[in-house]
Amino acid sequence: MQRVAVVGAGTMGRTHADAYARMPNAELVAVCDVKIDAAQQLADKYSVRAFADVRSMLSEVDVDLVDICTPTHTHIDYIKAAAAAGKHICCEKPLTRTTGQAMEAVRICEEAGVVLFPAQVLRWFPEFRKMHDLIVSGAVGTPVVARTSRCSAYPRGTDDWFADMKNSGGVALDMIIHDYDWLRWCFGKVKRVYARGLYESNIPLTDYALVTLRFDSGVIAHVEGNWARPGGFVATVEVAGTDGLLSYSSTDAVPLTIELKAKGEEKVGVTVPESPVSQSPYYLELEHLVNCLETGTKPEVSPEDGLEAVRIGEAALKSISTGQPIALA
Numbered sequence: 001m002q003r004v005a006v007v008g009a010g011t012m013g014r015t016h017a018d019a020y021a022r023m024p025n026a027e028l029v030a031v032c033d034v035k036i037d038a039a040q041q042l043a044d045k046y047s048v049r050a051f052a053d054v055r056s057m058l059s060e061v062d063v064d065l066v067d068i069c070t071p072t073h074t075h076i077d078y079i080k081a082a083a084a085a086g087k088h089i090c091c092e093k094p095l096t097r098t099t100g101q102a103m104e105a106v107r108i109c110e111e112a113g114v115v116l117f118p119a120q121v122l123r124w125f126p127e128f129r130k131m132h133d134l135i136v137s138g139a140v141g142t143p144v145v146a147r148t149s150r151c152s153a154y155p156r157g158t159d160d161w162f163a164d165m166k167n168s169g170g171v172a173l174d175m176i177i178h179d180y181d182w183l184r185w186c187f188g189k190v191k192r193v194y195a196r197g198l199y200e201s202n203i204p205l206t207d208y209a210l211v212t213l214r215f216d217s218g219v220i221a222h223v224e225g226n227w228a229r230p231g232g233f234v235a236t237v238e239v240a241g242t243d244g245l246l247s248y249s250s251t252d253a254v255p256l257t258i259e260l261k262a263k264g265e266e267k268v269g270v271t272v273p274e275s276p277v278s279q280s281p282y283y284l285e286l287e288h289l290v291n292c293l294e295t296g297t298k299p300e301v302s303p304e305d306g307l308e309a310v311r312i313g314e315a316a317l318k319s320i321s322t323g324q325p326i327a328l329a
């Protein structure tokens, strides 16, 4: 049985807490949030303890796994605190705000001998797992070019932290990091990143990025993302190989839609990708981690996978700022 504490009681904290509460080999034992009311509200739902300070929580409650669901720029502080206390760590994507922080996170967790699991949930979306398996089994021959897009409404986090682009990294880091990780899973190492986007444009509640990745294998991927859709989440994928084309669109079951901005409506919260299957990919992802901790096996997503996804996102932001392609070391 893994005893779990969730840090951050917002959209993802609630999603993760709900998953652990339903898992037979996990027990949610505490919730921590700088806003004690938010922590208390979530803790009350599962009759567990609420804390505003992670160190008090770690000294007062017996915990095996700390699950970090706070704004991205705060992840590194919680990774350090949990590793120092010898706790295993699950951390929402992006693993950290910067590559330097991600390198530090990987190093300190290795030194502390604790598991660091970057929550790259796309690998647990069955359609993305199936596409991955088809691609690596050679279903379209040798992959040549890939195109992905991921579009959603502007995320409205607590105190609108996503709108602080320096802290969230905007769409080029925060959202299409899902695709960077999935593409690396399919095609391996990325050697060069070139990007265009609105990252420093200061257009209120809108962001867009088009990122071109060149892989060591020669594959080129165009990764597009926006926070400009007033309605739900849309993701598409095309992978062309020497033997054919694989394509996917999350809208295929709904060929025509019209979405209108609600007049005067300020919706709080973040639109998260939905899956057509009944078991939430977030549940499947966390169940995988808990099972790995129970059996002492290595999770499918490594700390280095989390680091490399941040490295690509940071290179994309640098490329947007400088107009130059960025070679990855």
Ligand SMILES: NC(=O)c1ccc[n+]([C@@H]2O[C@H](COP(=O)([O-])OP(=O)(O)OC[C@H]3O[C@@H](n4cnc5c(N)ncnc54)[C@H](O)[C@@H]3O)[C@@H](O)[C@H]2O)c1
Residues within 6 Å of the ligand: 007, 008, 009, 010, 011, 012, 013, 032, 033, 034, 035, 038, 069, 070, 071, 072, 074, 092, 093, 094, 119, 121, 156, 157, 158, 159, 161, 174, 270, 272, 273
């Ligand atoms: N995997 C996904 O699909 C997905 C979707 C949305 C967000 N995310 C990621 O999850 C993380 C959290 O995003 P969210 O949408 O849940 O945000 P949110 O704003 O809904 O929730 C964040 C919570 O953290 C609390 N908080 C803020 N600063 C804190 C601090 N220093 N210490 C402790 N608590 C603090 C806030 O009070 C809030 O309750 C981000 O890294 C985000 O990029 C992932």
